[in-house]
Every structure is written in C-alpha cells, then in structure tokens.
Amino acid sequence: MAKAKTDIELDDDFVAEDDDAPETETSNNKASLTRRRQIDNMLEERRLQKQLSEYDFDLD
Numbered sequence: 001m002a003k004a005k006t007d008i009e010l011d012d013d014f015v016a017e018d019d020d021a022p023e024t025e026t027s028n029n030k031a032s033l034t035r036r037r038q039i040d041n042m043l044e045e046r047r048l049q050k051q052l053s054e055y056d057f058d059l060d
Helices: 004-008 021-054
Strands: none
Touching: none
C-alpha cells in the first residue's frame, strides 16, 4: 500500500480546458428556471381565468 502511494506522480502544470463549461451550465440552468417560472405563471393565469369564467356572478 505504501509503495502505491509513492508511485503516484502529480502534474502541477495541469490546466483544465473546459474553464467556460461551468458558466454555460449555470446560464443554462438560469434560463431553464426562468422558462419554467414563465410556464408556471401562464398555467396559473389560465387556471384563474377558467375559474373566473365558471364563477356565477350574481350582480343583482
């Protein structure tokens, strides 16, 4: 076991090539969440409009 740990070499000069990937993933998540909220709002508005149209107004 101890020998296996000493055989591991680390590359200190390693640079990740996908530096912009977290930013695009975050922006995609925000856009997706925004679209989801818009859809939820439209569905809620439709539901409320349907309830209003079915409501029996007694204005007399």
